[in-house]
Amino acid sequence: MTVRLESVTFTSGDGATPIPSYLAIPDRAGPHPVVLILRGVAGPDDGYTEIAQRLAEWGYVALVHGWKVRGIDPADEPVYADLQGAMSFLGSVAEADLERLAVFGFCRGGVHAVMAARAHAEIRVVVVFHGFAFRPAGAQLGAEPYDLAGGVNVPILVLHGTEDERAPMADMRRMEARMQSLGKVCSFVFYDGARHGFAVRTHPGYSEDAATPSFEQAKRFLARYLPVPG
Secondary structure, rough: HHHHHHHEEEEEOOOOOEEEEEEEEOOOOOOEEEEEOOOOOOOOHHHHHHHHHHHHHOOOOEEEEEEHHHOOOOOHHHHHHHHHHHHHHOOOOOOEEEEEEEEEEEOHHHHHHHHHHHHHHOOOEEEOOOOOOOOOOOOOOOOOHHHHHHHHOOOOOEEEEEEOOOHHHHHHHHHHHHHOOOOEEEEEEHHHHHOOOOOOOOOOOOOOOHHHHHHHHHHHHHHHHHOOEE
C-alpha cells in the first residue's frame, strides 16, 4: 500500500506552543484507525518517520508526537499538554477515526503512553517498546509506570530486550507480575540479547533481529484489538 507522509505542526494543549510532528496516512479511502507514536529521546526523527510509514502501510493513520521540542528530559505537565494537543489535532484529520486509537510508546515515550492510557478514554490499545517500569536514575521526577499500572484498563503489549541497560529485566519482571496480579490484559515479550532502543533503526541500540519480530508481534496485537477493515 502506498502512503502519504507529511510534516505537520499542531498546537499544544497549553494553547501556545507549536509542536512539530509527522503524519502518515494510507493512500486509500478512510477513515482509518489511528496510532499515536510517542517517541523516545535518542536518535533523529528518521527512525520514527519510518515507523509511521510502516504503520500507514498496515492501514493506520500514524502521528509522530514531537514532544522533543520540550528538551531531552521534560517534566510531565508540558508533555501531557502536548498529548492533549495531539489528540485535538487528530480530531481534525479527516482520514482518522479517533474511536479506534492506539498508542505506541518508545523508550521515554512508553512512560507517556501509560500516562495517556489512564487519561484518555479514546485510547483502546497500548504498545510499549523498550520502555520503563521505573524512571532511570537522574531522570526528571514524575509518576512511575509501575505505580500507574492499576489505572490502565486497555490491552497493553510490552516488548523488551533482555540486555536493556536503561530498564533492567528485574524491573520489567516486577511490572509484569504487578500487571498479572491486577488482572490486566497485558502481554510481555522479551528478546534475548536486545538492548535499549532495539526497535528504532536510528537508535544506537538498534537490532534488526529483535526489531523485525517485535513489529510482527505489534501488528498481530493491533489486528486483534484494533483491526483494519477489509
